[in-house]
Every structure is written in C-alpha cells, then in structure tokens.
Amino acid sequence: MALLPSGFFSNSDVARRFLQPRNLLVYGHDVVMAFAAFLAAFFLRLGNESLQRPEVFQMAAVFAAVAAVVYLFTGIYRHVWEYVSAKDAGNILRTATVVVLVFLPAWFFVARLEALPRSMPFISWFALVMFLAGPRLLYRMIRDRHMHNTAVGAPGSTPILLIGAGPEAENFIRARAGSYHILGMLTARGDRVGQVIHGVEVLGRNEDLPRVVADLDSKERRPQKLILVGRDVPGETVQMLLSLAEQAGCPLERVIVRQDHVQRPMPIAIEDLLGRPQSDLNRQAMAAMIGGRRVLVTGAGGSIGAELVRQISAAGPSHLTLVDNGEFNLYSIDMEVRQRHVALSCATLLADVRDGALMKDIVARETPDIVFHAAALKHVPMVELNPLEGLLTNAVGTRNVADACVAGGVGVMVLISTDKAVNPSNVMGASKRVAEIYCQAADLRGIGTRFVTVRFGNVLGSAGSVVPLFRKQLETGGPLTVTHPDIERFFMTTHEAVELVLQAAALGPGRNDEGAIYVLDMGKPVKIMDLARDMIRLAGKTAEIGIQITGLRPGEKLSEELFHGQEPPVATDMAGVLIARPRTVEHAVIAAKLAALDDACRRRDEPAAMALLTDLVPELRRSGHGPVGKSHLKVIK
Numbered sequence: 001m002a003l004l005p006s007g008f009f010s011n012s013d014v015a016r017r018f019l020q021p022r023n024l025l026v027y028g029h030d031v032v033m034a035f036a037a038f039l040a041a042f043f044l045r046l047g048n049e050s051l052q053r054p055e056v057f058q059m060a061a062v063f064a065a066v067a068a069v070v071y072l073f074t075g076i077y078r079h080v081w082e083y084v085s086a087k088d089a090g091n092i093l094r095t096a097t098v099v100v101l102v103f104l105p106a107w108f109f110v111a112r113l114e115a116l117p118r119s120m121p122f123i124s125w126f127a128l129v130m131f132l133a134g135p136r137l138l139y140r141m142i143r144d145r146h147m148h149n150t151a152v153g154a155p156g157s158t159p160i161l162l163i164g165a166g167p168e169a170e171n172f173i174r175a176r177a178g179s180y181h182i183l184g185m186l187t188a189r190g191d192r193v194g195q196v197i198h199g200v201e202v203l204g205r206n207e208d209l210p211r212v213v214a215d216l217d218s219k220e221r222r223p224q225k226l227i228l229v230g231r232d233v234p235g236e237t238v239q240m241l242l243s244l245a246e247q248a249g250c251p252l253e254r255v256i257v258r259q260d261h262v263q264r265p266m267p268i269a270i271e272d273l274l275g276r277p278q279s280d281l282n283r284q285a286m287a288a289m290i291g292g293r294r295v296l297v298t299g300a301g302g303s304i305g306a307e308l309v310r311q312i313s314a315a316g317p318s319h320l321t322l323v324d325n326g327e328f329n330l331y332s333i334d335m336e337v338r339q340r341h342v343a344l345s346c347a348t349l350l351a352d353v354r355d356g357a358l359m360k361d362i363v364a365r366e367t368p369d370i371v372f373h374a375a376a377l378k379h380v381p382m383v384e385l386n387p388l389e390g391l392l393t394n395a396v397g398t399r400n401v402a403d404a405c406v407a408g409g410v411g412v413m414v415l416i417s418t419d420k421a422v423n424p425s426n427v428m429g430a431s432k433r434v435a436e437i438y439c440q441a442a443d444l445r446g447i448g449t450r451f452v453t454v455r456f457g458n459v460l461g462s463a464g465s466v467v468p469l470f471r472k473q474l475e476t477g478g479p480l481t482v483t484h485p486d487i488e489r490f491f492m493t494t495h496e497a498v499e500l501v502l503q504a505a506a507l508g509p510g511r512n513d514e515g516a517i518y519v520l521d522m523g524k525p526v527k528i529m530d531l532a533r534d535m536i537r538l539a540g541k542t543a544e545i546g547i548q549i550t551g552l553r554p555g556e557k558l559s560e561e562l563f564h565g566q567e568p569p570v571a572t573d574m575a576g577v578l579i580a581r582p583r584t585v586e587h588a589v590i591a592a593k594l595a596a597l598d599d600a601c602r603r604r605d606e607p608a609a610m611a612l613l614t615d616l617v618p619e620l621r622r623s624g625h626g627p628v629g630k631s632h633l634k635v636i637k
Helices: 012-018 021-052 054-074 086-111 120-153 167-179 206-218 235-248 270-274 283-290 303-314 327-340 356-366 380-385 387-407 427-445 466-475 494-510 528-538 587-602 606-616
Strands: 158-163 180-187 200-205 225-229 252-255 294-298 319-324 346-350 370-373 412-418 450-456 458-460 480-482 491-493 517-520 547-549 569-571 577-580
Touching: 021 054, 021 120, 054 086, 086 120, 158 167, 158 206, 167 180, 167 225, 180 206, 200 206, 206 235, 225 235, 235 252, 235 270, 235 528, 270 458, 270 528, 283 494, 294 303, 294 356, 303 319, 303 327, 303 370, 303 494, 319 327, 319 356, 327 346, 356 387, 370 387, 370 494, 380 387, 380 427, 387 412, 387 427, 387 587, 387 606, 412 427, 412 494, 427 450, 427 587, 427 606, 450 494, 458 494, 466 480, 466 528, 480 528, 491 494, 494 517, 494 577, 528 547, 587 606
Parallel strands: 158 180, 158 225, 180 200, 225 252, 294 319, 294 370, 319 346, 370 412, 412 450, 450 517, 458 491, 480 547
Antiparallel strands: 517 577, 569 577
C-alpha cells in the first residue's frame, strides 16, 4: 500500500470505492497493461534483442509502478467500460501523458536515464494509450453489437416508440435497450427524419405520431408504449404529445436521462404538463454562497424549507441548522439529511419563530452566515379562521428572525414570500406583506445584515395545495372540487422554486438593489379547471370522475398577482428572476407598528390587530369586509 497517496485510506468513501471488486480488477488490469505497453514500446524500437536485456524489465516495472500511482489520482479504473466515451478517451490520454512525464524523472533518479532510447517516451505514450483504450473499445463494440441486435428486434421484449432523437435517446438505447424492442423514433427536428441511431430509424416528426403508429400497426408492429426521453421538455409540448398519443391509442410515458443514468419510464405526471424549460442558473455562484458557510433554515420541515435543506446540504455547508416547530416534519428532514450526508455537521432545533428571545439565542449559539426564513402559516382559509395565529407567525415571527439576524451579525437573511402578498384579499397575504415591508426597511438601513426577499406563486405538490387534494379525490372516486370555473394560479415545481431562491440569494447581496424584492418568473397562470381536467385525463378516468364547483372560500381571489402597481418589474441578469422596486416605510415606523401588532395578538384583541394590519397594508380587501382606510405610514418611493 506504499504506492497509495497520503491519506488515501483516511477518506472512507475513496477507499470503499477503490476496494470494490470490479474496481480492483480493472485497476490490476491497467497496471499490467502499463507493464506490457512499455515492453511493447521497447520491442517496436529495438526488436527481439530488447526482451533479452534485464534493464528493460526493470524500466517496465518502474513504468507500471508510476502508472499504478497515477491511476489512483485520475480514477481511470472507475470508468464503466460499457459506457466508454470521448470523455473517457480524454482521461486515457491525460493519464498516459502524466505517466510518461512522471516516469522520466523517476527513472532518472533510479538509473540516470541510462539504456533509455530518446524515442521511448513517445513510443511508450502511444503504446500505453493503445493498451488502455483497446480493451475498452473492444468491450464497447461487443456490447454495442449485442445492444443493436436487442434494440432492433429482441423476442419477448416490450415494443416501444421513442419520442426524441438526440443524445438522450442514444443514451436510453444504450442503457435500456435490452428491456425493449425499439421500433423507431420521432423527433421535433425535421432534418433528423430518416436518420439511424444504433440501428433505430427516425420515422417522423412528433406531430406525425398518429400516422407513424398506424403505419407500424399495419405491419403488425404496433408499439405498446410511447416513451418520451429528454429533460426540460416544455409543458406545451408534453400536452401536445399526450393528445396525439390518445389519438393513436397508445399510453405515453416519460423518462429522464442524465448522462449515463437513465431512470425507469414513468407515466406522465401533472408536473410534466406544467413544466417549463429549465432556467440557465449560475450554479457556481450558488455553490460558492453555501460551500463552507454556516447556514440556518427556519421552517425546515415544510415543503419549501425541506427542499431548501436538500439543496443546501448538497452544496457542502460547514454547518447546517434546522429549525421548525413541527416535531414530525423536523424529524423527517433531519433523518433524510443525516442519511444522505453522513459527515455533515448538523443541528436540529424544535423552536417557534414567535419566540423572539429564543430566536436570538439560537442565532447567537449557531452563528449562521446565512439564514433562510421559510417558516410560515400559508393555508389561506385556515389563517382567515385564525387571523391572530397567522399574524404572530408570519409577521411577528419574521420580525423576530430579522432582529435576531441583526443582533447576531448574520451576513444575509433570505425571506421566502408569496404572490398573495400583492393586493391581498386575506390575512395570510397581508401578514406576508408586512413581513416584506419589515425586511425591506431593515435592508435599507444598511447596518450590516443584507435582507433578500424572494416572492413567488404556488408550488406544485406542496402540503395543503390543490394537486395533493385532487390526487386524494381521484383515489376516493371524485368528484374533483374547484372553487370557481375561472380561478387561476401561478405554478412552479418545488425544486425549481428553491433553485431560483438560491440564485437570488447568491447574487442579490452583490447588487445595488437595497430594499428590492426578487420575484421569480412564474410564466403564465394556469386555470384550476384545466388542471383538474388534466389530472382526470392522466388518471384515465375521464368518463368516471366529474368536477364540482364549490364557490370561493374566505379570502380567495380569482387571480393572483406578482407585482403591485407601484412595483414596476425590472429585468435582471439572473435568468428567471425579476425585481420589484422598493415600496416600503421607515424602519422606526414599521418597528413600532409591529410591536403594537405583537401586543394586540398576544392579548387576543382581534379588532385592534386587524386595525393595525389594515394600517400597515392599506390595499388589503378581505372578503365580506369591504374597503379599508388609508394608511398613515409614509411610503418611500
């Protein structure tokens, strides 16, 4: 083991990967190939007489020893031969170059380069490349031939038609061809029609799907499934393909292909129909913001908070603090993080953001560099029924966390807000607007902590949202309940929302946008009626389940907005992120009003609390409560 780099076995993950039987076998093969390549190079240079000189074998042994060490650093033994690619070829070239460059000084140290012809470094380099690449390419060719035979006609396998004819389709054929009889492919690109990938022909464009299926059916080669391959396929495209698949009488499934990893095909989900092309994110800035930093997340067990924790923990923080007042949700995300990231330093704290003294104590003890504040009560009808609880958590709780960040010298606090804060019609939205105002005012003070507020709409599949409700209603036989035929909402997947939150958090503090609100580009709003119809359609229960209109709930609007009239949207250089210009008040004023609101809520004086809320948010129009008065707060333009 003397050839292993220092500390090799102190890293358990590296050692475990190295000691895998397959990796050890390939490693030994490559070391032997280095020895053989050097002998072959000498034979090419000097002929048979080279093999009669003992120093040649000594040099070959040193060459192989050098290669053995270099392999540990380049990791060439870990690359799967079945999927050898141009990237692997580059690694082989790089490995061979390093081996030759390290061998020369090593042999100089042993024998001052005696008996080594000048051309040997070049010949041995070519020989090593051939001896490493040759077996891999041969194995790949044998496998590809078998894969080709399987793809074009394996008996007993499921006949399918692929939708997509790019690199992801090629990866799918390589990885899963043995499970399917691939009859052909469709593509969005007309110039691909008639071309062949691994023996599978591109039979037409996507819109030709019904015709292609009919042609295959006439030849008794009807596909049992249509499989869409690709990432970031727009929801409109999936909608169109689903309609065409229904015309053709074939079920449509989807598979995600990432490099050599191919997931199992799954039925089309509602997220696929609402999906949008992935934004071009600055992942380096996001990783730099989190990597090596101490991070705290409130509401860590909620839908957004848990996804924040997943993405933050994957970015390598030095310490992660999870805060939530829900025991089971906090336990669940804590277990998930500890299983995925065993070595991550993590603290899990049951705490309520309503307790200002406790928040200051937690921040002082945990000393986070960044705080993500996701704790909130978000269910509109529930907060309408319990307005004081919503105000204490959403408004007063945000003030408590913000003040704790300032007192603890936190560098950045990120507030997660909602589109319901714009022209609110309910207490939940108004309470989040108060939270925005306080953080905007605190940011404009410029006292050390930067406050980044991020506003977005509904998150698909989050707890208490419409998609889980529809799924439950489908399971129980319906009907699906919609409050109004014209109601519509903005939707975004949890993963995309959190990625854009991290994008804004990473780039926001470096900009001169104090007090601004970062608004995620939610695309076009979706009618809930259309969402309900699509979910019934995907479940294959169009004839069985209907839709029932139940009437708007307390505090519910037909449409949500992302910008107030006094917040003209401004484009940024961050893909998927816009800016709402500041519309805030003096910090001393909002602080005094929030203190009074805190006192009224804790005294259970609802009339006083609502009067203060309407003073803070004059645009509030609660259902059945009529217009509110003008605000006495001074607005900073």
